[in-house]
Amino acid sequence: MNVATDVSLEFDDIQSGVLNARPSPYVGTYLLLRIDDRVAGRELARRLQAVVDRGRPSSDPAPDAWITVAFTYQGLKALGVPQGSLDSFAPEFRQGMAARAAELGDVGENGPVNWERPLGGPNVHVALAALSPDSTRLEAVLERARRAYQELPGVELIWRQDCYQLPTGRTSLGFKDGIGQPGVEGSGVPASNPGERPIKAGEFILGYPDETGSLLPMPTPEVLGRNGTYVVFRKLHTRVAAYRRYLRAKASSREEETLLGAKMVGRWQSGAPLALSPERDDPELGTDPNRNNDFLYHDDLRGFKCPAGAHARRANPRDALENEMSVDVRLHRMIRRGTSYGPVLPEGVLDDDGVDRGIIFVFVGAHLKRQFEFVKTQWLNDGIFIGAPAEKDPLVGPNDGSGMFTIPQRPIRRRLQSLPPFVVTRGGEYCFAPGLGGLGWLADLRT
Numbered sequence: 210m211n212v213a214t215d216v217s218l219e220f221d222d223i224q225s226g227v228l229n230a231r232p233s234p235y236v237g238t239y240l241l242l243r244i245d246d247r248v249a250g251r252e253l254a255r256r257l258q259a260v261v262d263r264g265r266p267s268s269d270p271a272p273d274a275w276i277t278v279a280f281t282y283q284g285l286k287a288l289g290v291p292q293g294s295l296d297s298f299a300p301e302f303r304q305g306m307a308a309r310a311a312e313l314g315d316v317g318e319n320g321p322v323n324w325e326r327p328l329g330g331p332n333v334h335v336a337l338a339a340l341s342p343d344s345t346r347l348e349a350v351l352e353r354a355r356r357a358y359q360e361l362p363g364v365e366l367i368w369r370q371d372c373y374q375l376p377t378g379r380t381s382l383g384f385k386d387g388i389g390q391p392g393v394e395g396s397g398v399p400a401s402n403p404g405e406r407p408i409k410a411g412e413f414i415l416g417y418p419d420e421t422g423s424l425l426p427m428p429t430p431e432v433l434g435r436n437g438t439y440v441v442f443r444k445l446h447t448r449v450a451a452y453r454r455y456l457r458a459k460a461s462s463r464e465e466e467t468l469l470g471a472k473m474v475g476r477w478q479s480g481a482p483l484a485l486s487p488e489r490d491d492p493e494l495g496t497d498p499n500r501n502n503d504f505l506y507h508d509d510l511r512g513f514k515c516p517a518g519a520h521a522r523r524a525n526p527r528d529a530l531e532n533e534m535s536v537d538v539r540l541h542r543m544i545r546r547g548t549s550y551g552p553v554l555p556e557g558v559l560d561d562d563g564v565d566r567g568i569i570f571v572f573v574g575a576h577l578k579r580q581f582e583f584v585k586t587q588w589l590n591d592g593i594f595i596g597a598p599a600e601k602d603p604l605v606g607p608n609d610g611s612g613m614f615t616i617p618q619r620p621i622r623r624r625l626q627s628l629p630p631f632v633v634t635r636g637g638e639y640c641f642a643p644g645l646g647g648l649g650w651l652a653d654l655r656t
């Protein structure tokens with residue numbers, strides 16, 4: 210269906226966590242709840258209406274603290290959502306992340322049998338994310354959440370994960386993260402890349418036209434689907450010591466170690482992109498939000514500056530695929546709300562200390578299959594699209610010790626061999642974050 214392109218987003222119905230950038234730095238907590246009794250679950254939804262934040266994106270996220278709520282398919286079932294409505298959700302959501310493991314490359318040690326309980330199991334029903342610029346305000350926000358689920362027999366807290374973003378924005382492997390984000394048309398959220406036109410709102414929020422000019426299939430009834438979105442949540446353990454040892458073994462100097470690490474990501478640790486600063490890190494560029502994402506790849510199609518196989522270039526090839534393939538990158542964009550968990554491994558330490566640390570990867574988008582699953586399976590787990598079928602993402606791909614990574618350079622390319630896995634999936638869920646009206650509909654369910 211072709212529809213008009215003018216959009217007026219219903220900010221009062223859209224949860225804040227969808228469009229608002231997180232404050233930087235911040236602290237946060239993820240909570241997972243189980244609903245044992247549908248009446249109690251509906252009461253929870255009713256209470257959450259007053260707790261969950263909504264509203265126009267703030268130009269200054271610093272003062273903000275907020276709570277976001279999302280439900281798994283099992284959670285919607287536990288609330289007693291009628292079958293006709295359950296059937297209207299995206300098939301991948303209905304199956305759940307654990308059932309999609311083979312497609313996603315979550316096999317072997319990444320497989321659901323090895324996931325942290327209760328992730329991927331039938332008891333995860335409601336996910337709450339609370340975050341704030343500091344721990345005092347986080348406590349206040351969490352207290353609001355607690356009031357919603359505590360002393361509510363039939364609703365149980367089953368998992369808690371604290372997380373944070375460092376003032377540098379760097380995560381466990383040492384790189385500044387969360388830089389590249391799409392702009393969303395009609396939201397007032399500008400693209401972090403001035404060279405990328407804002408993406409149609411329907412790519413991220415259900416009920417609005419998407420990049421093809423159509424309305425994506427929306428869960429029914431309309432009050433439930435409209436202004437909602439899908440959320441992917443993955444706990445990804447990072448093997449920081451193994452990563453450091455690998456680079457040390459492949460490099461002949463500390464400078465080369467840093468360079469190889471940057472080639473694998475597509476950015477230096479400071480965030481400076483190789484596309485703009487190919488020879489050396491430029492921390493000033495890395496921390497400048499007006500410049501650190503202002504680039505395309507058309508002048509580097511062969512990857513001499515940033516390898517085609519680098520993580521960030523795979524995840525968003527920008528204009529690099531335009532000439533060779535009819536891939537419309539705009540159909541595969543995502544809002545990311547990633548965050549760190551676990552203590553940082555002190556600099557220079559090369560031995561594993563056995564402590565769990567990594568990233569809680571969070572995707573927000575209206576199309577699980579075309580956005581999250583496509584990027585994960587076609588671009589990160591597979592190298593066919595860059596003409597290197599044997600190469601997976603060197604940083605986050607499901608490598609098994611036999612993979613390689615090509616770094617184009619003159620006179621002869623460099624190949625890093627025997628890539629071990631640096632990231633292990635600890636578990637995750639596909640969720641649906643309804644608009645406030647949808648939350649109210651869930652609260653008002655009868656039967």
Ligand code: HEM
Binds near residue numbers: 380385589
């Ligand atoms: C532990 C796992 C991961 C780590 C350590 C990681 C790290 C990074 C870093 C350092 C960047 C560059 C900074 C930035 O642009 O924000 C980046 C960019 C990105 N990552 Fe990841 N990432 C991980 C997993 C994933 C996964 C699973 C996906 C998608 C399925 C993904 C999608 C993206 C996207 C879309 C970008 C932005 C690319 C751009 O616009 O240039 N990442 N990641």
